[in-house]
Structures are given as C-alpha cells and as structure tokens.
Amino acid sequence: MKKRRGTVAKTIALRYAALLFVVLTIIALASYALVYSYALDNARLYSEAATDIYGTILILKSREQGFALTVENADLIQESGEYMCRTYAVDYVYVYVPVEDGVRYIDLSCSKEQESAQRELADEFAKLGRIEPGNTHLHGMKIDYEMTPEELAMWNGEEYYANITMENDFGHELCTISRVTDDFGNAVCVGVDISYASMLNKVTHQYGVLMIMIFGVFAAVTAGLYLIIRKRVLAPAEKISTAMEDFISNGKRSDVKLNVATDDEFGMIAGAYNTMTREIDHYVENIGELRSMEEKQKAEMEVTAKIQKGFLPDGSFADEHYEIRGIMTPAKQIGGDLFDYVRLKDGRLFCVVADVSGKGVSAAMFMSTTLTALRELAKANVEPSVILRETNRILCENNAEGLFVTAFLAFYDPKEQTLTYSNAGHNLPYLLSGKPIPLSDAHGVVLGLFEGETYEQQTIRMRPGDTLFLYTDGVSEAVNEKKEFFGEARLEACLHDGLETDDPDLIGRVERTLRAFAGEDEQSDDLKILTLYLRERKELLLDVDAREFVKIRDAILGCSVPAPVARAMCLSAEELFVNVVSYAFEGGVPDGEKIRFVLERSDRLKLTLEDGGTPYDPLAEVVSADEYDMDEQVGGLGKLISFGIADESHYEYQNGKNRVTILKYLEELGHDD
Amino acid sequence: MTIEKTIEKDATILKLEGWLDTLTSPELACAIDALEATPAIVLDFEKLEYISSAGLRQVVACKKKADFLGAAFSVVNVGKEVYSIFSLTGLDKKIRILGK
Incomplete structure (x- = not known):
C-alpha cells in the first residue's frame, strides 16, 4: 500500500503534461504552417x-x-x-x-x-x-x-x-x-x-523563440499547478490516510490529532476525522465498560445456573421398582422452574415439579429456598398437604418481592403401589395408564403469597406399567408462529399416540412434537418434564448350570405379582433355562459363559432369556399335548409347558445370541391379592 | 421339597410338599428307586405347590415303576395349578388322578 501512495498525483500531473504537450505541439505546427505561408507571401511581395x-x-x-x-x-x-x-x-x-x-x-x-x-x-x-x-x-x-x-x-x-x-x-x-x-x-x-x-x-527564428516561450510558460504553469495540488490536495490526503491507517493498525486514536489547518474540504475532513476518532474512542471505552459489565453478569448467571443445576437431580434414574426420566432443557436464562425427586429411606419416592414466577437470580434464589423446604419436609416424613402448608408458611415469611411458586408434589409408595399427591396451583399432571388421565384436581393456592393456606391431598392407586407425567407450563404454553398455545389437548393427543404405539421414549416424543410445533421459538427451550414409570426389573447373569435356577426362582417370587402368576412364570423360566443348559452347549461350555435372565414387570410380566449357544428356535418344534408320547419323548414336555402357560412367546437370534421372550399378562388378575 | 413316605398294608404313599422342579426331582427319583412291592403306589400332591417337566417325568417314571411292580398307581389331591400342568401336557389322560 505504502509504495502506491501518491501515484494518483504523479499520474495526473504526467497525463496533464503529456496532453498539454500534444495540444501545444498541434497548435504550434498549425500556427507555423500559417506563419510559413504568410512569410512566403510576404517574401513575394517584398x-x-x-x-x-x-x-x-x-x-x-x-x-x-x-x-x-x-x-x-x-x-x-x-x-x-x-x-x-x-x-x-x-x-x-x-x-x-x-x-x-x-x-x-x-x-x-x-x-x-x-x-x-x-x-x-x-x-x-x-x-x-x-x-x-x-x-x-x-x-x-x-x-x-x-x-x-x-x-x-x-x-x-x-x-x-x-x-x-x-x-x-x-x-x-x-x-x-x-x-x-x-x-x-x-x-x-x-x-x-x-x-x-x-x-x-x-x-521561423522569431516564431521558434515565441514557441519556446509559450512552452516554457505552460511548463511553468503545469509545474506550479502540480506543486499547488501536491501541497493542498495530495499532502493533506496522504496525511489523512496515514492517520486512518495508524488508527486501524496501531490503535492510536484521538490522542493523535490530525493537523490540516485550512478552510477547504480537507480542513473539513480533518476536523470531522478528529471528531470521529474522539467519538469512536469514547464509544469503544463505553462498549468495553458495557461488555465487561455484561460478561460479569453473564458469568454470575452461569455460576448461578451451575449452582442451581447442582441442587437438582440427574435427568434419569432407575431401580427395580421404577424408572425416572426427566428433561430440563438448558434455558438461556436462569429461572425458577424445575423438577426434583428424592428417594426416601423407607423406599418411597418423593417427586415434585415447581415453577417460580419470573426469571433471573431472584427467582432462582426463591426456588432454592422452596426446594430446600420441600426436601427437608419430605425427608421428615410429612404428608404432602402438610409439606405444602409448611413450605407456604416459610416462603411467606421472607418474600419481599412478592414472588410465588406453583408446585405439584407426590409420594410414590412401591409397597402399597399408591401415589399420594398435593397441588399448589400447578398444571395437573397426567397418569398414563393405558391412556392419559389428568389427575383429579386437589389443588390449593400458589405458594408464597397467602399466609395460613391449607392444602388437600389425594391418594390413588398406581400400578406397575403406569407412568406419572409431570410438566411445567413451558410445555402447555409453548407458542407457535401463529401465536397459538401448544395446550393440553395437543399434549394429551401426543401422549395418547405414544401409549398407542408403545413408544419407549415418551419424553423424547413430547419434546420433538413440541419443537416441531414451536419452530424456532425460544420458549421451547424452557421445558421441564418428569416421568415416573413404574416397573420392576431384575437382571441376572447365570452360569450354565441347572442349579442356577434357584436364583431365577427367587427373583420371580420376589416380584410383586400374585403367587400363582409367579409360579407359572417360574415354570416357564425353568423349562427354558433347563433346556438351554442341557442342549445349547453340547460342544462344551466356554469359560465364563453366562446366560442372561431379565425379568420386567409393568402391566405385564416379561421374561427374557439370552444365551450364546447353538442357534435354536424352541418355538419351532413344540409338539402338541395330543402328540406327546410319554414313553418316547423326553425333551418336548418342557417347551410344551413353557409356551403353554405364556400369553406371548417370541424368539430371535441376534448378534450371536438366542433370545427367548415370554410375556404373562397381569390385567385380568387385577389387584385383588 | 420334602417327601414323606408312608407304607400301609395296601399301599405305599409318597406325600410331596413344596416344589418339584429340576433341582428337587432327583430326590423323588431316589424315592421311586426305593419303592418295593406293594398293592398300590400313591403320590399325594396336596401340599405340592409347583411341578415342572422334570417333576412330571418323575411322575411318569413312578408310574412305570408301579407297572413294573404290578402295583396300582394314582396321584391324589392335585391342586388347581398343578393339575393345569397335567392337563396342559395331556398327562391327565394317561395317569389316574383322584381328588383334584
């Protein structure tokens, strides 16, 4: 860039000079021709x-x-x-x-x-x-x-x-x-x-002298013009451009003033430039201040969000009685909606969804107070209605800002298979039991505003296979481009479809539906959903030894199903297991070979047996009872029993494993035990 | 599982209690081996909670032993669940079951 500086001036000067020379030469030649002919005439007259x-x-x-x-x-x-x-x-x-x-x-x-x-x-x-x-x-x-x-x-x-x-x-x-x-x-x-x-x-002599004089004058004028232009136009332009370059590259700013003390356009530009650099400096300073303030705030927010996240449980948990899954999408702002669950020492599960009015640090702090109160009360083995009453009292004592919380809380007792819940102004959750059923209303006033409020509570039966679907209003109040709410009807329809198709990822389904609905809308970031899915699941890895059946038996009998059902399942399991032990490894059992046994109980009892032995479909050759000849056949009897008492049987061979699945329905048995 | 063996004048009675499964059926097998000549052999299933194919096979073995000994063979006091296994396998048609 620097090498090219000033070439404009030289170019203009050279071109001007060349043009002038050509024009002058043409004029000179033309006038010489005229003078010459005049001189000839004169000579003749003379x-x-x-x-x-x-x-x-x-x-x-x-x-x-x-x-x-x-x-x-x-x-x-x-x-x-x-x-x-x-x-x-x-x-x-x-x-x-x-x-x-x-x-x-x-x-x-x-x-x-x-x-x-x-x-x-x-x-x-x-x-x-x-x-x-x-x-x-x-x-x-x-x-x-x-x-x-x-x-x-x-x-x-x-x-x-x-x-x-x-x-x-x-x-x-x-x-x-x-x-x-x-x-x-x-x-x-x-x-x-x-x-x-x-x-x-x-x-011609006189004429030549004259021409030289004219050329000289023109040259002098051109040189003068060039000097004037250089002094008045090029030098200031160069000065301004140098100053601008310095401004950009060296970070020199308004402390270096541009001195072009003339009244012309360049003086004006220089003046404007000085003003501009001063303004930019001022502006940059302000931005720096703002940015550092913003960054500080952002960092504080992040810390707050981290602390808040630290309070809260992981998104998923499972034990042999239930499976908990939750999504707490990372909202851009810290806020006050959340879910929480605590496993109590007596085996019960406490879970809650809550939503604090407002956003930001105050909401987050209010939430942490609420959460602490709820947890402590829950651990103290207090009834849900009392937890809400006491939490309300605690929040009312220190609530200068007039914030409030909506909360739904529930205890699930796996022994009794009951759900006891109480509601303080929160969205009603759904019990998914074959279809989405809104929990019957037992709600009181939101927490934190009115002293001395009392709350009702209700207890319902919740069976394995049922799911409790808790959510915050970020779900029902998600808005689409047409400013329509997602609403309970759409949520219910989505849940319904999920149940119909036996979707194992119900939360994911709701989330996807919601995102598809809301498009790029920011509110869809603010989702809190918690599902509590009741089921029993046991998994055993067994040696290839018939004696291992004891473990299977104990697992099935330990299941909360009626004894006849348990025994029937045991029978199925025994026959299959013994079959595998006896025939799957006829070439010898590899070291460390295990048979995987999985028992799951939801609204049905499901047994899965997986072995790495010879591929064999036990379902393929089940003899009927009439064909069974007790004098001849030995092996067929087990399969006959096993599949005979099952409601559903499946076999598949996948990844080198035989997998047999047996289902036993529990519905018709009810809960009359 | 426990096996209570009663030898009377006109019959030998094996009273089973608990689970007759893969693991316990060898006990019944031993008891069957030990059977001696008698007019009748009776398996009393009143307190039997559970029977699997391994158990059924011993029941069949018992019947064959009875046939060998020239004794009458019957299974008595079969509970609903256990009987359903007999009927499922068709053994109810081949073995005399009394007093369901």
Missing part, C-alpha cells in the same frame, strides 16, 4: 516591391543622367545595382535583355554575402573565354537560355511580374522579374533574387 524600386531607380537615373539602359552604360547601371544590394535585403539584382537563343546580361550585382560566389562564377566564364577577366558583373555576357513561360508572359506584357522559384548554385531563391522601358525606348528585364532562407529564417 521581392516584387524590390523589383519595382530597382526598375524605378534605373528609369529615373537614365532619365536624369540621359543614358540608355544598354550594355554600353553597364557601369552606370551597375552603380544602381550595387546600391540596391546594399540597401535592400536582396541577394542579386540584374538587368538583361532577351536575344536570339538566350539572354544578354547588362549587369548582375550581388550582396556582400554572394560576392565570392559571383566572382568564382565570373572566373569560370572568363576561363571559358566568354567574358573578359575582371568582368565580375557579367556586362554584356550572353547566355543560352530559354525563357520560362512566366518570363515570356511578362516580356509580352501579359503579366507585370514573373515570379520564379529557383533551386540552383545561387541557393533557394525567389526571382522576380519585371520589364521596364527607358525614355529612349529600350526595353529591359530587371530582376531581383531574394533568398527564401534569409526571409523565412528570420520568421
């Missing part, structure tokens, strides 16, 4: 005038002194010729008369410059014997010469002058000849030769 003067002098002299213009009076005529040559700028003057086959000179006189040339000529003629030696004025010499048409026209009286341009030993000459007649009737030709060179040189 030559004609000189001829007239010469003729007049000769006539007057011959009249005065009474001699005829003939060869005999050549000496007298010569005097006049010499006078002409001295007085006028002519090269030659001469008088001659036409004779037969040529002309006869009476006199030829010349200027001083031409004397030597004339003498040499005369000497040549003298050597040839044409004239006497010393007769340099060629008196009376006849030369062979044919008169030109112009001369003839002049001699015959048709033209007054004969102008002839000659290029000969005498140089580049203009000859003007005229005819005069003396008082004695002698007609002669009088001629004058002038040198073009001398005539034109004078003009």
Whole structure:
C-alpha cells in the first residue's frame, strides 16, 4: 500500500503534461504552417516591391543622367545595382535583355554575402573565354537560355511580374522579374533574387523563440499547478490516510490529532476525522465498560445456573421398582422452574415439579429456598398437604418481592403401589395408564403469597406399567408462529399416540412434537418434564448350570405379582433355562459363559432369556399335548409347558445370541391379592 | 421339597410338599428307586405347590415303576395349578388322578 501512495498525483500531473504537450505541439505546427505561408507571401511581395524600386531607380537615373539602359552604360547601371544590394535585403539584382537563343546580361550585382560566389562564377566564364577577366558583373555576357513561360508572359506584357522559384548554385531563391522601358525606348528585364532562407529564417527564428516561450510558460504553469495540488490536495490526503491507517493498525486514536489547518474540504475532513476518532474512542471505552459489565453478569448467571443445576437431580434414574426420566432443557436464562425427586429411606419416592414466577437470580434464589423446604419436609416424613402448608408458611415469611411458586408434589409408595399427591396451583399432571388421565384436581393456592393456606391431598392407586407425567407450563404454553398455545389437548393427543404405539421414549416424543410445533421459538427451550414409570426389573447373569435356577426362582417370587402368576412364570423360566443348559452347549461350555435372565414387570410380566449357544428356535418344534408320547419323548414336555402357560412367546437370534421372550399378562388378575 | 413316605398294608404313599422342579426331582427319583412291592403306589400332591417337566417325568417314571411292580398307581389331591400342568401336557389322560 505504502509504495502506491501518491501515484494518483504523479499520474495526473504526467497525463496533464503529456496532453498539454500534444495540444501545444498541434497548435504550434498549425500556427507555423500559417506563419510559413504568410512569410512566403510576404517574401513575394517584398521581392516584387524590390523589383519595382530597382526598375524605378534605373528609369529615373537614365532619365536624369540621359543614358540608355544598354550594355554600353553597364557601369552606370551597375552603380544602381550595387546600391540596391546594399540597401535592400536582396541577394542579386540584374538587368538583361532577351536575344536570339538566350539572354544578354547588362549587369548582375550581388550582396556582400554572394560576392565570392559571383566572382568564382565570373572566373569560370572568363576561363571559358566568354567574358573578359575582371568582368565580375557579367556586362554584356550572353547566355543560352530559354525563357520560362512566366518570363515570356511578362516580356509580352501579359503579366507585370514573373515570379520564379529557383533551386540552383545561387541557393533557394525567389526571382522576380519585371520589364521596364527607358525614355529612349529600350526595353529591359530587371530582376531581383531574394533568398527564401534569409526571409523565412528570420520568421521561423522569431516564431521558434515565441514557441519556446509559450512552452516554457505552460511548463511553468503545469509545474506550479502540480506543486499547488501536491501541497493542498495530495499532502493533506496522504496525511489523512496515514492517520486512518495508524488508527486501524496501531490503535492510536484521538490522542493523535490530525493537523490540516485550512478552510477547504480537507480542513473539513480533518476536523470531522478528529471528531470521529474522539467519538469512536469514547464509544469503544463505553462498549468495553458495557461488555465487561455484561460478561460479569453473564458469568454470575452461569455460576448461578451451575449452582442451581447442582441442587437438582440427574435427568434419569432407575431401580427395580421404577424408572425416572426427566428433561430440563438448558434455558438461556436462569429461572425458577424445575423438577426434583428424592428417594426416601423407607423406599418411597418423593417427586415434585415447581415453577417460580419470573426469571433471573431472584427467582432462582426463591426456588432454592422452596426446594430446600420441600426436601427437608419430605425427608421428615410429612404428608404432602402438610409439606405444602409448611413450605407456604416459610416462603411467606421472607418474600419481599412478592414472588410465588406453583408446585405439584407426590409420594410414590412401591409397597402399597399408591401415589399420594398435593397441588399448589400447578398444571395437573397426567397418569398414563393405558391412556392419559389428568389427575383429579386437589389443588390449593400458589405458594408464597397467602399466609395460613391449607392444602388437600389425594391418594390413588398406581400400578406397575403406569407412568406419572409431570410438566411445567413451558410445555402447555409453548407458542407457535401463529401465536397459538401448544395446550393440553395437543399434549394429551401426543401422549395418547405414544401409549398407542408403545413408544419407549415418551419424553423424547413430547419434546420433538413440541419443537416441531414451536419452530424456532425460544420458549421451547424452557421445558421441564418428569416421568415416573413404574416397573420392576431384575437382571441376572447365570452360569450354565441347572442349579442356577434357584436364583431365577427367587427373583420371580420376589416380584410383586400374585403367587400363582409367579409360579407359572417360574415354570416357564425353568423349562427354558433347563433346556438351554442341557442342549445349547453340547460342544462344551466356554469359560465364563453366562446366560442372561431379565425379568420386567409393568402391566405385564416379561421374561427374557439370552444365551450364546447353538442357534435354536424352541418355538419351532413344540409338539402338541395330543402328540406327546410319554414313553418316547423326553425333551418336548418342557417347551410344551413353557409356551403353554405364556400369553406371548417370541424368539430371535441376534448378534450371536438366542433370545427367548415370554410375556404373562397381569390385567385380568387385577389387584385383588 | 420334602417327601414323606408312608407304607400301609395296601399301599405305599409318597406325600410331596413344596416344589418339584429340576433341582428337587432327583430326590423323588431316589424315592421311586426305593419303592418295593406293594398293592398300590400313591403320590399325594396336596401340599405340592409347583411341578415342572422334570417333576412330571418323575411322575411318569413312578408310574412305570408301579407297572413294573404290578402295583396300582394314582396321584391324589392335585391342586388347581398343578393339575393345569397335567392337563396342559395331556398327562391327565394317561395317569389316574383322584381328588383334584
């Protein structure tokens, strides 16, 4: 960049100069042509005038002194010729008369410059014997010469002058000849030769001087202009651009003022630039301050969010009685909605969803107070309605800002399979038991506003296979582009579909549906959903040994299902297990080989047996009871029993594993045990 | 599982209690081996909670032993659940079951 600085000025100056030179040259050539032709005209006029003067002098002299213009009076005529040559700028003057086959000179006189040339000529003629030696004025010499048409026209009286341009030993000459007649009737030709060179040189010399002067003036003016431009335009422009570059690269700012102390545009630009840098500096300072403040706040928020997150449980948990899954999408702001669950020592599960009005640190702090109170009370083994009452009391004591919380809380007792809940103004959760059922309303007023509020509580049956779906209003109040709420109806429909299709990822389904609904809307970031799915799950890894059946038996009997169902399941499991132990590894059992046994209880009892033995589909060859021959067959009996008492049986071979699944429905058995 | 063996004048009675499964059926097998000539062999399932195919096979073995000994064979006091296994396998048609 730096190398190119100023090239604009030079370019402009050079181009201007070149243009000027061309224009001036054209003007000079054109004017020279004009002057030249004018000079030619002038030379001719001068030559004609000189001829007239010469003729007049000769006539007057011959009249005065009474001699005829003939060869005999050549000496007298010569005097006049010499006078002409001295007085006028002519090269030659001469008088001659036409004779037969040529002309006869009476006199030829010349200027001083031409004397030597004339003498040499005369000497040549003298050597040839044409004239006497010393007769340099060629008196009376006849030369062979044919008169030109112009001369003839002049001699015959048709033209007054004969102008002839000659290029000969005498140089580049203009000859003007005229005819005069003396008082004695002698007609002669009088001629004058002038040198073009001398005539034109004078003009061109003067003209050249003039041109050089003009060129000089123009050059001086151009140089002056260049200097002025450089001083007034280029220098300030360069100064401004340097200042700007420094501003960008060196971070120099308003402490370096731009000094262009003129009243012109550059002065204005410099002034504006100084103002601008000052403003920018000011602005940058402000931004820096704002940014550091913002960053500080952001960091504080992040810390708060981390602390808040630290309070709260992980998104998922599972034990043999239930599975908890939750999503707490990372909201951009810290806020006051959350879910929480605590496993109590007596085996019960406490879970809560709550939503503090407002956002930010105050909401988060209010929430942590609420959460602490709820947890402590829950651990103290207090009834849900009492927890809400006491939490309300605690919050009312310290609530200058008038914040409030909605909360739904519940205890699940796996022994009794009951859910006891109480609600303080929160969205009603759903019990998913075959279909979404909103929990019957037992709600009180929100927490934190009214002292002395009391709350109701309710207990419902919750069976394995059921799911409790808790959520905050971020779900139902998610808004789409048309400003419509997602609403309970859409939520219910989504849950319904999920149950219909037996979707194992119900939360994911709701979240996806919600995001599809809300599009890019920010509110969809603010989701809190908690599901409590009741089921029992046991998993055993068993040696390939029939004695391991004891473990299977104990696992099934430990399950909270009616004893006949448990025994039936045991029977199925035993037959399958013994079958695998007896036949799957006939080539020998690899070291460490295990058979995986999984028992799951929801609204059904599900048994899965997985082994890495020979691929074998036990379902393929089940003999019917009628075909069974107790004297012949041994192995068929087990499969017959196993699949006979199951409600559903499946087999698959996948990843080198035989997997048999047996389902036993529990619905018809009810809860009458 | 426990097996209580009663030898009367006209019959030998094996009274089973608990679970007759893969693990316990060898006990019944031993008891069957030990059976001696008698007019009748009776398996009393009143207190039997559970029977699997391994157990059924011993019941069948017992019947064959009875046939061998020329004794009458019957299973008595079969509970609902256990009987359902007999019927499921069709053994109810091949073995005399009394007093369901």
